[in-house]
Amino acid sequence: MLHAVTKMLTTNTLPPSFCIAQVIGLSGAAWLSGTIYSLSYISIPTLLTSHQEHSIPLSTITKQWAILYETGKNRVPPIAVLTASTFLYLAWSTRASTALAAIAPRGSSSLYTVSAALVLAIMPFTVGVMKGTNDRLKGWAGRGVVEGKNGGEEEEVVGLLRRWAVLNGVRALWPLIGGIVGLVAGLP
Template sequence: MSPSASSFAIAQAVGLTGAAWLSGNIFSLSLMGMPPLIETHHTENIPLSSVVKQWRTIYTYGAQRAPSIGLCTAATFFYLAWSVRESTPLSLITARNSSQVYCLAGALTLGIVPFTIVFMKKTNDRLTQWAQHRAEEAWTAEADAEVEGLLWKWTWLNAVRSVFPLLGGLVGLGVFA
């Protein structure tokens, strides 16, 4: 039994908005989350030992939520690909390569996972180590420099990571063209 046109349209809306929302959510940390946190170190004399603990809290929230949202969004794109595969009723009213395009959209959305593992893991692990230091432990100027550098590196890597679901959404949107 093939999916109905209305469930297909709902899935399109969920996939496209899910990808856009996930991308914006990830990017907002790099645009409006981390820079003000880092700035408080300079303007309000907040120690980087406190700032890195705040980063860890933000990171933990994201690590608990983003993967499931990304997985649901990608699963929606894969459902769409399955729905328009060759010989289905919906394949007759969609572009010929729609199934492959939806598969690509799903894969791009899931791209946040390998990118995080390959490019961000070392930075995440090192920042987590710094966040575990007790506040009373002496922080040197070299420690401050390393932590601030790592926080900025994470900010830029996270911004790049946000592009994957955005591209997934744009590719999924390309089916309409």
């Protein structure tokens, strides 16, 4: 063990497990950001175009949004937790009392911790900032939109979908920034 640590310190090479963790953390953050943003950039505009150009009823559109929402709610948080856990492993591995601290860039432990927090920030952002919009859209998905009878309903639902796309796009920034901070943490 001492020989392996000495060799690592004298050759300035990181152990493969650490490098793999870096790849997982950075890839996870990029995947999260891209997946979340794709809903705002591709899915919501497609749903709205389906309504506007092809007369797909807003009742159908809100139900499709609800399916997208539930799918994301079930799949994204586990990846966020895995990614944040990986960044926390990297932070723990480079803390001051470790052999890696001698060859890791200065401050990398703190930066990896910040990366983990930024990746996990999607969860409180969803609950704290997006909850009202999410709840209103889920309500419309459940009860349906009566089109033509009350133009206010249609305007509200379209407005909610647009607002959700903007808020979700902002939410995509958290793991993106977390990944950038994680990248900086690993730069010499």
